[in-house]
Amino acid sequence: MHKPPAHSRRIILRILGSTLATTTFLGVAPLAAAQEYPDKAVKIVVGFAPGGTNDILARLVAAKLQDRLKQAFVVDNKPGANSAVATDFVAKAKPDGYTLLVSSSGGLTVNPVLMKSIGYDSVKDFEPIALLGSFPLVVTVPAGLPVKSLSELLSYSKKTKDGMLDHGVASSSFQLVAETLSSASNVKFNHINYRGSGPVVAALLGGEVQVGILDSAAVMPQVKAGKLKALAVTTGKRSAVFPDIPTVAESGFPGYDVPIWTALMAPKGTPEPVLIKLRASVAEILKEKDMVDKMHAQGMDPGDTDASALSKRIASDIARWTKVAKAANLQPE
The missing domain is CATH 3.40.190.10 (Periplasmic binding protein-like II)
Structure with a gap:
């Protein structure tokens, strides 16, 4: 079999070496980026003005993430259209973990039912990170x-x-x-x-x-x-914050359970290693005693739903509110 000239073999080896190096780099780059995450400030967008429940909770979580991950987490308020402005903004943001959303259940599950045209799909455009908390x-x-x-x-x-x-x-x-x-x-x-x-x-x-x-x-x-x-x-069980107030279910309507909740979300396509780091960090934060005490002071119970369960909850709540709106003859506006 005829061998290529020596100089041709050297060129081929250089090409193979370059290809191997590029392939190796592409394989480790996302992992390396996730290990270094975050290496710059992270923006947490809230769809309401400062001072409300979602804003307060976002700031509590931001401070805890900043301490834990040694990088700035900055709350950015973008009120408007029952939080649809902020939700749409994050849905279209670069999915790199540096733009996150603290959303009310209404923004993710009621807006799609009662708004004629919104620019986002709550199920398809987001990666759930954590249910932060719920309240009656x-x-x-x-x-x-x-x-x-x-x-x-x-x-x-x-x-x-x-x-x-x-x-x-x-x-x-x-x-x-x-x-x-x-x-x-x-x-x-x-x-x-x-x-x-x-x-x-x-x-x-x-x-x-x-x-x-x-x-x-x-x-x-x-x-x-x-x-x-x-x-x-309106929650299925009594609030830990207000244990003396009976539930609707206890008042003669078994099975009634309608909480309001707040979630931390990322744009669809955010790298899985980044999501894993955020999910693990937030899960630990929500168990810290001072965090629990601060949430109770706001009338909230800390979240205990993982990302997969939260994703299912969003879809099921949209279906639920669709039926309620239809029964009440509430038309999208």
Whole structure:
């Protein structure tokens, strides 16, 4: 067999060596990048203005990740369209682990149901990292309303002029929760929209509405002051933060379980080693006593759902809210 000239063999060997080196580099590059992650500041985007539950939780997690991973984690507030602006921004961000999303359950599971055109797909455009926490909504009434329990409220509703209760609506998510209660109990609500939980609390205190189904952080100060009454929480089990408030299920509607939750998400395509590092770090953070205490102070229970279960939960919640909206004749806008 004829051998190529010596100089040709040297060229072939150089080409083979270069190809092998390139192949090896491509194989180890993602792993090396993940081992070094993060080597610059990480942005955590929140779809609401500073001061709300999601923002507070994002800042708690950011501080913990910064301490643990020795790099800056910066919260970036992008409010608008019930968090759709921020969610869309992260869905289209470079999937390298340096742009993350702290999202309410509404942003991921209600917006796709009640918004005609959003620029993201909650299931296809994101990688779940962790369920950060969940909290109940609280069925709340003015202190002067002559009821002491959810069952008494339902009986009271039947005595009103139209057989309906004026319900202060803080968000589309909360309205859907109210509709699940309506479906379970046959109570009828006349929904009155307000610009957030604070205005609904003011409406309850002023007697403008008879009931509000609201986040615990908004109502509990007034409940403790004796100006509002908390009749039930919407989670399947009693909140560790408010153990004296019965659940809707305990109040005569077995199986009722409608929590509000907050999750940490990354854009689809984020390298798996980066996701593994983030998931492990957040899982450990959510077990730290000071973190648990701070979350309880906000009326939240720390999350305990892994990424796979969170992904299934997002899909199942979208299906659930689709049925609720259809039954209530709520049309996408």
